[in-house]
Amino acid sequence: MHICTECGRVTEEDYDFCPHCGSIKGANVDPALIPPQFKVVSGSQGTFIVKQSAIRIKLALALALIPGIFNIFGLGHFALGKYIRGVLFLACSGFYYYERYIGYFGIGYWYLFGFSMAVLLVQILDVFNLIKKELGISG
Numbered sequence: 001m002h003i004c005t006e007c008g009r010v011t012e013e014d015y016d017f018c019p020h021c022g023s024i025k026g027a028n029v030d031p032a033l034i035p036p037q038f039k040v041v042s043g044s045q046g047t048f049i050v051k052q053s054a055i056r057i058k059l060a061l062a063l064a065l066i067p068g069i070f071n072i073f074g075l076g077h078f079a080l081g082k083y084i085r086g087v088l089f090l091a092c093s094g095f096y097y098y099e100r101y102i103g104y105f106g107i108g109y110w111y112l113f114g115f116s117m118a119v120l121l122v123q124i125l126d127v128f129n130l131i132k133k134e135l136g137i138s139g
């Protein structure tokens with residue numbers, strides 16, 4: 001397996017140069033020797049070596065945003081391993097759907113909508129902050 005240190009692409013065959021960018025910088029590597037924080041990812045642009053945390057961060061953001069639009073909260077926190085906060089946000093989802101379809105507390109539609117938007121915002125900001133901490137960015 002060849003890893004190009006110039007463009008980061010991976011080729012299964014062993015080359016003296018990178019077939020993607022032509023760089024001669026690179027190394028033929030035994031896949032078993034790749035450190036655990038790196039992962040080989042295949043995409044439309046070819047195969048790349050990606051740092052594990054980058055994958056987790058993208059996953060966490062996608063899980064905070066996409067299900068969040070449908071009022072399913074806390075999944076991004078689960079992806080980051082913050083299970084307690086994830087469960088709390090998920091409980092907000094439970095409350096939202098319970099109230100919307102059962103109407104036990106008699107909360108009006110727009111109040112409920114405001115509540116779900118607020119939770120969505122808070123959980124996305126929280127995921128951003130957790131990611132900043134993980135990347136060591138302060139402020």
Ligand SMILES: [Zn+2]
Binds near residue numbers: 005020023
């Ligand atoms: Zn290359």
